[in-house]
Amino acid sequence: MCGIVAYTGSRNAQQILVEGLRKLEYRGYDSAGVCIQGDKGLNLVRTKGKLVELENALQIGPLTGKVGIGHTRWATHGAPSVVNAHPHTSVDGKIAVVHNGIIENYSIIKSALEKEGVVFKSETDTEVIVHLVHKFYKGDLAKAVSEALTHLEGAFGIVVVSAQEPGVLVGARRGSPLVLGVGDGEFFLASDVAPIVEHTQKVVYLDDNDMVVLNGTYKITNQANAEVRREVQNIEFSAEQVARGNFEHFMLKEIFEQPNTVLNSLRGRILPEGTAKLNGLNLVNQELRSIQRVIIAACGTSFYAAKVGEYLIEELSGIPVEVEYASEFRYRNPIITDKTLVFVISQSGETADTLAALREAKQKGATVLGICNVVGSSIARETDGGVYLHAGPEIGVASTKAFTSQVTVLTLIALLLGRMRRTSADEGMKICKALAKIPDQIKEILKLNDQIKVIAKEFKDKENFLFLGRGYNYPVALEGALKLKEISNIHAEGYPAAEMKHGPIALIDANMPTVVIAPTDALFDKVLSNMQEVKARGGRIIAITDAEANLGKLADYTIVIPKTLHMLTPLLSVVPLQLLAYHIAVMRGCDVDTPRNLAKSVTVE
Ligand code: G6P
Numbered sequence: 001m002c003g004i005v006a007y008t009g010s011r012n013a014q015q016i017l018v019e020g021l022r023k024l025e026y027r028g029y030d031s032a033g034v035c036i037q038g039d040k041g042l043n044l045v046r047t048k049g050k051l052v053e054l055e056n057a058l059q060i061g062p063l064t065g066k067v068g069i070g071h072t073r074w075a076t077h078g079a080p081s082v083v084n085a086h087p088h089t090s091v092d093g094k095i096a097v098v099h100n101g102i103i104e105n106y107s108i109i110k111s112a113l114e115k116e117g118v119v120f121k122s123e124t125d126t127e128v129i130v131h132l133v134h135k136f137y138k139g140d141l142a143k144a145v146s147e148a149l150t151h152l153e154g155a156f157g158i159v160v161v162s163a164q165e166p167g168v169l170v171g172a173r174r175g176s177p178l179v180l181g182v183g184d185g186e187f188f189l190a191s192d193v194a195p196i197v198e199h200t201q202k203v204v205y206l207d208d209n210d211m212v213v214l215n216g217t218y219k220i221t222n223q224a225n226a227e228v229r230r231e232v233q234n235i236e237f238s239a240e241q242v243a244r245g246n247f248e249h250f251m252l253k254e255i256f257e258q259p260n261t262v263l264n265s266l267r268g269r270i271l272p273e274g275t276a277k278l279n280g281l282n283l284v285n286q287e288l289r290s291i292q293r294v295i296i297a298a299c300g301t302s303f304y305a306a307k308v309g310e311y312l313i314e315e316l317s318g319i320p321v322e323v324e325y326a327s328e329f330r331y332r333n334p335i336i337t338d339k340t341l342v343f344v345i346s347q348s349g350e351t352a353d354t355l356a357a358l359r360e361a362k363q364k365g366a367t368v369l370g371i372c373n374v375v376g377s378s379i380a381r382e383t384d385g386g387v388y389l390h391a392g393p394e395i396g397v398a399s400t401k402a403f404t405s406q407v408t409v410l411t412l413i414a415l416l417l418g419r420m421r422r423t424s425a426d427e428g429m430k431i432c433k434a435l436a437k438i439p440d441q442i443k444e445i446l447k448l449n450d451q452i453k454v455i456a457k458e459f460k461d462k463e464n465f466l467f468l469g470r471g472y473n474y475p476v477a478l479e480g481a482l483k484l485k486e487i488s489n490i491h492a493e494g495y496p497a498a499e500m501k502h503g504p505i506a507l508i509d510a511n512m513p514t515v516v517i518a519p520t521d522a523l524f525d526k527v528l529s530n531m532q533e534v535k536a537r538g539g540r541i542i543a544i545t546d547a548e549a550n551l552g553k554l555a556d557y558t559i560v561i562p563k564t565l566h567m568l569t570p571l572l573s574v575v576p577l578q579l580l581a582y583h584i585a586v587m588r589g590c591d592v593d594t595p596r597n598l599a600k601s602v603t604v605e
Contacts, residue, residue: 002100002603003027004086004178005195006069006159008169008214009186013037014063017070018055020188020195023242025051026250026397026593026600027100027191028074031085034058035096036068041163042096046085050594067167069159071098074599077106078123087161088127090134091118094163095141097133099126100191101176101603104154125154133160142213145170146225149211155352155603159189165215172211176603177350177378180204180212180220182232187214192374192601194393198239204230205376236375241392249592251396251487255578256446258404259439261391262571265405266435269412274428275419276412281369282385289420292339294319295366297326297357299602301399301482302345302371302406307475308570309343309410315567316418316431326357336364343369343413347394347402348601349377358382371409373402387413396593397600398486400578403479404442407570411435434565438572441562445575448559452576455542455557456583459513465490466504467577468497469517470527476517476570480577487595488585497523497530508539515580516555517573518545521566528554542580544573 003024007016017034032054033046043063047053051072071086078084087096103109106125109132114120118131132148133141141162155175162168171178171189181188181196181203188196189212193203206212207230209223222228247253254261271277281288294313296306303325310321324334326344330353336342342361346354349372358379361368370379370386373394380386389405411431419428459465465484469477478494485492495504497516508514514534518527524547531554534541543555546563561572585592 002074003072003191004070004098004100004157004159004189005191006098006161006169006171006189007186008067008167009183010066011186013065013068014058016199017068018051018058020190021051021054021070021072023194024191025072026395028072028599029594030073030075030080031082032070032072033085033087034063034068034070035087035089035161036063036065037161037163037166038063038065042089042093042161044087044089044096046082046087048080048082048085067161067169069096069098069161069169076102077125084122084124086126088122088124088130090130092134095130095134095137095160097126097130097158097160099129100157101155103128103152103156105152109151129158130160137162139164141165141168142170142211145172146211146221157191167215169214170211171206171214173206174208175352178206180206180218182218187218189214193235194242194395197235197237197242201235202232203235204232205381206230233376237392242395248586249396249582251398251400251582251592254394254396254401255575255582257392258401258575259443259446261401262404262408262442263439264390264392265408266412267390270432270435274425274432276416278387278412278416280385280387283367285420288417290339291319291341291417292337294321294341294343295329295334295336295361296321296323296343296345297329297354297361298323298345299326299351299353301403301479302347302354304475304479304482305403305406305410306343306345307478308407308472309414311472312411312414312567313417316414316423317421319417319421324357326351327353330356330360334361334364336361336366338365340366341369342366343371344379344383345371345406346377346379347373347389347399347406349374349379350601350603352603355379355382371406373405397595397598398483398581398592403574404571408435408438411568431565431567434568438564438568441564441572442575444562445572448576449579452559452579453583456580456587459542460584460587462511462513463490464507464512465492466500466508466512466514467492467494468500468514468527468530469494470497470523471521472567472570473517473519473573476574476577477515479574480515480581483578483581484584486598487581487592488588488590489596490584497527500530501533505533505537508534508537510538510540513540513542515542515544515577518543518547518551519566519569519573520545520547521569531555544576
């Protein structure tokens with residue numbers, strides 16, 4: 001949420017910054033700006049709207065210089081506008097800052113600065129940072145930033161540049177991510193590795209309260225101003241993985257990557273004895289055996305994956321599981337004992353609410369494990385252990401491949417815990433065998449893309465949708481509804497199928513399509529009855545099923561998915577729902593990868 005990128009080296013900074021912002025656009029896209037250190041001072045260009053507006057402005061008036069900072073914004077304080085766009089500059093225009101996060105005590109600082117005569121130009125919380133740095137500037141930018149940081153409360157990743165210090169950039173982080181890219185005679189700072197990877201594979205993930213000074217070399221200091229060494233790591237993925245390739249949208253690319261991404265999440269983690277090997281959990285078997293309760297905290301799509309995990313862990317291991325919205329968990333007084341294991345799930349590993357839930361659980365003494373996709377992310381680093389998804393970078397704002405990888409990893413966790421308790425070797429082996437087939441089965445479902453396009457065309461103009469599922473597929477119904485809401489601006493609700501009669505049934509008519517997930521499990525007949533109830537009220541049905549025969553008159557359209565174990569059906573049933581949402585959104589002319597009002601990596605509360 002908000003993307004920052006900065007460059008210092010010997011190349012044209014403008015191009016590197018704009019290309020970098022393009023890679024970060026999923027973090028916010030209501031305004032953008034760059035500030036470049038020129039021969040005669042700082043030069044600033046800011047525009048409202050998507051990045052293309054900034055690109056157009058820079059084409060008309062290009063900036064030259066080899067050092068600069070850039071930002072793509074998701075508004076928190078102050079409406080999207082040019083004055084509120086970053087970078088923000090000091091009153092004399094000699095210092096500029098980009099910021100990701102929220103300065104919680106900005107109004108106190110602002111009043112104090114106003115009393116000292118500072119005139120604010122924007123409504124943002126960020127502007128206080130640049131005025132503070134300016135106030136403390138006595139010829140040493142690093143010192144001024146360091147002093148300013150002591151006044152700030154809240155979450156931030158920032159980069160500061162000054163007209164008076166050629167070639168110098170100062171970055172700092174507390175709560176919001178900031179990655180340093182170490183190139184050959186050049187350096188990058190960015191909110192994540194996506195803008196860096198095409199220039200260098202070498203990165204340093206800054207820790208909270210780190211400040212980094214770039215001046216031909218780099219120096220990292222901690223809050224006590226002592227120099228610290230941080231490991232230089234190699235980025236795991238390539239520049240191609242953050243490019244769209246031949247796909248029209250990142251979301252479609254990521255949907256089609258799922259046979260591979262699920263395979264990557266499984267790789268090396270299934271053992272012949274019908275259990276899972278998850279080295280990163282950092283818990284010995286004795287500790288895993290003594291767990292009496294599991295809590296999973298997450299947001300958005302990760303929350304729905306967690307709901308599937310709840311069913312899996314309870315069924316296979318018998319351990320009671322509660323799934324909580326991270327945003328609720330952090331402000332409750334949850335009951336945590338030394339036998340409670342807490343999982344936090346986050347694709348980005350940076351979601352502020354999930355990070356806060358993690359800290360709350362740790363504070364109360366729980367062992368907290370993470371299920372993250374982004375290596376080196378804040379959540380991955382603050383947890384006691386965990387499992388990476390290995391799904392590769394997810395750029396589309398609407399999460400797709402992360403969901404299937406999260407469910408895959410949760411299945412492995414359930415299997416591991418289950419085999420230590422009530423799941424037999426035989427059953428464990430059956431699950432492993434079925435899991436191994438999932439990637440190819442997803443490939444089969446992707447072949448239904450054209451059929452799903454036809455269905456999308458038929459229903460694209462509807463304004464309301466209902467998604468129904470039971471058991472393992474109830475969370476999938478929630479996820480299907482979320483996908484449609486996020487990218488097509490259609491109102492959609494997910495419901496447990498049997499709950500329909502307690503409310504949503506009142507809404508059913510020919511204008512409100514119902515998507516029903518109807519696998520041939522123990523509840524199949526009951527779901528068929530729910531479909532009868534929809535039909536009896538003139539409703540139209542799109543069914544997702546693994547039944548051999550199609551569902552005849554009960555469904556207007558039937559999408560047939562391959563058969564797997566019932567507990568694994570979410571890994572398959574979600575794929576047609578992702579494609580349906582995608583095609584409907586495209587046909588409605590919606591911006592699929594950067595949907596209205598949303599952003600990825602939500603680093604604010
Ligand atoms: C945002 C994104 C969602 C995502 C959620 C949680 O709302 O738009 O796609 O599911 O954040 O993100 P996380 O990175 O924690 O999984």
